[in-house]
Amino acid sequence: PFAYSSPSNTKGDDNLDNSFDKEGNGDDEFLKNMKNYKRNQISFGNLLGVGRSGSIFESKFYRYEEIGALKMVDLYKNEYLVTELLNEIKIYLGPLMDIQEIFIPKLLKYEVLHEAFVFLFVSFAGKSVAELENEVTLKEKELAILSLQMIHERGVKHGDIRLENIMINRDELTGKTSVWWIDFAWSKMGCDEKF
Known part of the structure; x- marks a missing residue:
């Protein structure tokens, strides 16, 4: 089991050890x-x-x-x-x-x-591809693939590829669309796939 106790010095976020292991x-x-x-x-x-x-x-x-x-x-x-x-x-x-x-x-x-x-x-990442269903455009699908490629290029295998984990955020004012991957709980390091 995990052991948690409040750090003795919690003045601000600068005192936290955020090292990646x-x-x-x-x-x-x-x-x-x-x-x-x-x-x-x-x-x-x-x-x-x-x-x-x-x-x-x-x-x-x-x-x-x-x-x-x-x-x-x-x-x-x-x-x-x-x-x-x-x-x-x-x-x-x-x-x-x-x-x-x-x-x-x-x-x-x-x-x-x-x-x-x-x-x-x-x-906040928007709505999932699963939620949007048939409203997802070809450009958004291509952005989802590009996003996954960028994750892989950094050596990360997502581990939970589902429509619920692909988010689309459409900015109606600018017309800009962002497609983001979420939920890296099952992700693993060591992906060496190149596209």
């Missing part, structure tokens, strides 16, 4: 360095979806203007889900850092809530 080692230490948040620091909105790890909520942090997606797992009930969420956080912090807000959402925050939940907070 691609072997998956050191999860206990990674958790110990996370800041603990209280419920009143997060505003929960609509339910965006439900997955293996639980519910994903539209949320806002008191220090951010941006609304994003909040994914949480219970720190003590399901060790494998904690491991998966920590893996996802490390994938965002490591190999996919440079393609955030281009091919994947931006990692806004990751921490612990009430010393009971580990959470991941990312920028």
Whole structure:
């Protein structure tokens, strides 16, 4: 089981150890360095979806203007889900850092809530291809393939290729469309596929 205790110095986010360990080692230490948040620091909105790890909520942090997606797992009930969420956080912090807000959402925050939940907070990514169904354009399909190629070029195998994990964000004002991949819980390092 994982051991979590609030870090002794939680003045600000600059004191956190965000080092990427691609072997998956050191999860206990990674958790110990996370800041603990209280419920009143997060505003929960609509339910965006439900997955293996639980519910994903539209949320806002008191220090951010941006609304994003909040994914949480219970720190003590399901060790494998904690491991998966920590893996996802490390994938965002490591190999996919440079393609955030281009091919994947931006990692806004990751921490612990009430010393009971580990959470991941990312920028809002739009609607899934599964939700849009036949409204997906050829250009959007091509962007989805390009996005996956960019993930592979960074040595990451997604691990959960489903329509629910491909998000489309259409900006009606500018006419710009972004296609982002989400859910890197099952992702693995070591993909060497070239397209």
